[in-house]
Amino acid sequence: MIAxxxxxxxxxxxxxxxxxPVVTRAEWNARPASGxxxxxxxxxxRAVIAHTGGGGCSDDQGCANxxxxxxxxxxxxxxxxxxxxxYLIGGNGRVYEGRSPSQRGAFAGAxxxxxxxxxxxxxxxxxxxxxxxxxxxxxxxxxxxxxxxLAESYQLLGHRQVSATKSPGDALYTLVxxxxxxxxx
Numbered sequence: 001m002i003a004x005x006x007x008x009x010x011x012x013x014x015x016x017x018x019x020x021p022v023v024t025r026a027e028w029n030a031r032p033a034s035g036x037x038x039x040x041x042x043x044x045x046r047a048v049i050a051h052t053g054g055g056g057c058s059d060d061q062g063c064a065n066x067x068x069x070x071x072x073x074x075x076x077x078x079x080x081x082x083x084x085x086x087y088l089i090g091g092n093g094r095v096y097e098g099r100s101p102s103q104r105g106a107f108a109g110a111x112x113x114x115x116x117x118x119x120x121x122x123x124x125x126x127x128x129x130x131x132x133x134x135x136x137x138x139x140x141x142x143x144x145x146x147x148x149x150l151a152e153s154y155q156l157l158g159h160r161q162v163s164a165t166k167s168p169g170d171a172l173y174t175l176v177x178x179x180x181x182x183x184x185x
Contacts, residue, residue, distance in 0.1 A: 013049045020089070020139045021063035022110060023096045028064040033082040034075055038104040040113065043151040046183075047141055049176045050107055051168040054138035056091045056122025057132070066121055080106040085117040093132025095140050101149040111162035116150055124169030138179060156174035
């Protein structure tokens with residue numbers, strides 16, 4: 001009886017500690033960075049939640065296409081060396097690898113240093129992201145702490161708190177303020 005309980009406990013703990021699957025750069029067919037990217041020392045002190053604005057995606061192919069389009073736009077129009085965010089989350093509930101958490105992001109100007117940039121793909125001024133996307137975002141934050149990318153006592157911020165922007169959109173910003181580690185700064 002006790003042995004069965006320990007087995008069930010071990011299975012439950014394994015399920016909680018399971019990794020959030022991340023669609024790698026190779027899987028979404030990312031271009032290589034066009035130049036050097038400054039490094040950052042992890043664990044990072046804060047996570048910044050953004051939205052990409054514009055259209056979103058709801059399936060694997062659409063989200064991979066959107067990732068390539070975002071990278072193209074940020075590298076050619078904004079002249080970034082690579083996509084600016086560390087992670088992006090699609091409406092399909094999948095997390096996409098942007099740049100490494102040990103590389104400085106390109107989404108919040110002077111506030112990029114020490115920040116993990118997580119963007120939800122789409123515009124969330126009026127409607128929030130899908131439930132699957134929101135759950136992926138929460139799980140990603142927990143995983144980032146577990147993997148040493150974020151400090152255990154990290155601050156969670158909305159993009160608008162560190163840059164002159166409406167990102168992450170009013171609907172998403174309202175929800176993020178209810179998540180653990182939320183900070184008014």
